[in-house]
Amino acid sequence: MPHSDFATHVAQGLGQLPKTLSSMYFYDDVGSQLFQQIMGLPEYYPTRTEYAILQEQSAAIVAALRPEAGPFSLVELGAGDGLKTKLLLRELLRQQADFTYAPVDISAGAMSGLAAALRQELPTLRLDPVVEDYATALQQLPTRPGSKAVLFLGSNIGNFGPAERLAFLRQLAAPLAPADRLLIGFDLQKDPRRIRAAYDDAQGITAAFNLNLLRRINRELEADFDLRYWQHYTDYNPLAGAVRSFLVSTRAQQVQINKLGRSFDFAAWEVIHTENSYKFTRPQIEEMAREAGLRVAAVFQDTAGDFADVVLAK
Numbered sequence: 001m002p003h004s005d006f007a008t009h010v011a012q013g014l015g016q017l018p019k020t021l022s023s024m025y026f027y028d029d030v031g032s033q034l035f036q037q038i039m040g041l042p043e044y045y046p047t048r049t050e051y052a053i054l055q056e057q058s059a060a061i062v063a064a065l066r067p068e069a070g071p072f073s074l075v076e077l078g079a080g081d082g083l084k085t086k087l088l089l090r091e092l093l094r095q096q097a098d099f100t101y102a103p104v105d106i107s108a109g110a111m112s113g114l115a116a117a118l119r120q121e122l123p124t125l126r127l128d129p130v131v132e133d134y135a136t137a138l139q140q141l142p143t144r145p146g147s148k149a150v151l152f153l154g155s156n157i158g159n160f161g162p163a164e165r166l167a168f169l170r171q172l173a174a175p176l177a178p179a180d181r182l183l184i185g186f187d188l189q190k191d192p193r194r195i196r197a198a199y200d201d202a203q204g205i206t207a208a209f210n211l212n213l214l215r216r217i218n219r220e221l222e223a224d225f226d227l228r229y230w231q232h233y234t235d236y237n238p239l240a241g242a243v244r245s246f247l248v249s250t251r252a253q254q255v256q257i258n259k260l261g262r263s264f265d266f267a268a269w270e271v272i273h274t275e276n277s278y279k280f281t282r283p284q285i286e287e288m289a290r291e292a293g294l295r296v297a298a299v300f301q302d303t304a305g306d307f308a309d310v311v312l313a314k
């Protein structure tokens with residue numbers, strides 16, 4: 001029987017040194033619920049900060065996304081529950097703008113939930129849900145009428161490593177015409193203790209989120225990870241601007257993964273690297289944009305300078 005993408009990923013990630021698993025696989029149903037809880041935690045500042053930026057500056061942001069009058073499409077990669085985007089949608093509806101909102105998500109289930117909620121809450125909104133991967137949705141971008149604005153909010157860009165990030169930005173830039181815009185959320189570098197606390201909260205929700213990856217392997221790949229012998233560990237390195245999260249094996253142990261038909265050995269205190277969350281400076285953002293063939297058209301920040309929503313153009 002051919003292996004699923006997840007099984008192939010786990011076999012590769014645990015078969016190498018250092019062992020790694022991608023944070024991309026955090027988001028099964030349980031992981032998505034835990035992430036919803038993380039976004040409301042007192043220590044996890046990015047969501048509420050970006051929400052406040054969009055709430056307080058929605059008129060200026062909408063103006064920056066739509067430099068020319070006329071019809072346009074607002075395309076969102078990874079819309080989630082749409083809570084932040086609704087602030088922009090309400091502003092556009094208030095202005096009676098001629099626009100279509102096209103949220104993109106690979107999961108048909110997640111999309112139908114979002115679409116149903118939007119149809120109820122914003123009945124006059126023109127909605128075009130796209131159930132595709134990001135690459136396919138971006139390829140289809142030039143076929144949309146009018147100008148386009150592509151949203152990639154929530155500091156999701158921070159979960160890419162530097163090479164992947166640049167490749168992704170180039171992929172985002174490729175289909176853009178001169179009047180099109182990109183809006184990307186970047187978490188900014190700040191007090192390292194605050195950053196670290198955001199990824200190691202007192203209630204242990206982030207720990208549960210990280211450890212859920214092992215539970216997911218147990219559930220989906222019939223493995224026997226014993227959660228009593230695993231811990232969440234995270235650290236922020238201000239020189240690299242990166243939070244790195246790990247799962248730590250607290251003793252020497254062997255784990256059997258039935259669906260892979262093999263076992264994996266872990267030494268005492270060996271780690272599995274599971275996530276990077278990069279934090280940026282304004283000069284780094286300018287430099288990244290330049291490398292991807294883009295320019296910074298506008299920056300919207302909170303007054304403390306914790307988070308930036310950056311509008312990019314070709």
Ligand code: AVI
Nearest residue numbers: 038154155156159199206277
């Ligand atoms: C989705 N992403 C932007 C979150 C972040 O901040 O890197 C995921 C997360 N991981 C731990 N807490 C939140």
